[in-house]
Amino acid sequence: MSEIKTITTEELQNKLEKGEELLLVDVREDEEVAEGMIPQAKHIKMGEIPESLDQFDKDKQYIIICRSGNRSGNVCAYLQDQGYNVVNMEGGMLQWAGESETKH
Numbered sequence: 001m002s003e004i005k006t007i008t009t010e011e012l013q014n015k016l017e018k019g020e021e022l023l024l025v026d027v028r029e030d031e032e033v034a035e036g037m038i039p040q041a042k043h044i045k046m047g048e049i050p051e052s053l054d055q056f057d058k059d060k061q062y063i064i065i066c067r068s069g070n071r072s073g074n075v076c077a078y079l080q081d082q083g084y085n086v087v088n089m090e091g092g093m094l095q096w097a098g099e100s101e102t103k104h
Contacts, residue, residue: 024042046075
């Protein structure tokens with residue numbers, strides 16, 4: 001298995017502040033996302049990733065986010081095996097110091 005690419009929360013924040021168009025996917029559960037998520041992120045729960053592959057494009061890169069970086073690492077491994085270009089956000093939302101918003 002090839003190694004999974006990672007990005008730190010600081011690197012991601014810098015890219016977003018520069019206005020880079022990034023595709024972020026938050027794989028946490030509903031109650032976790034309710035506490036706040038990165039505004040640009042799309043929410044697809046970890047358990048729903050296998051049936052949500054039609055929402056991913058193999059020509060694009062996705063940054064996968066969870067609470068601490070563990071679940072997103074697993075999701076990255078799965079998506080990478082399916083041929084998708086993914087990056088794991090290290091440290092997850094626990095280390096995210098940037099903007100976050102609560103979705104209602």
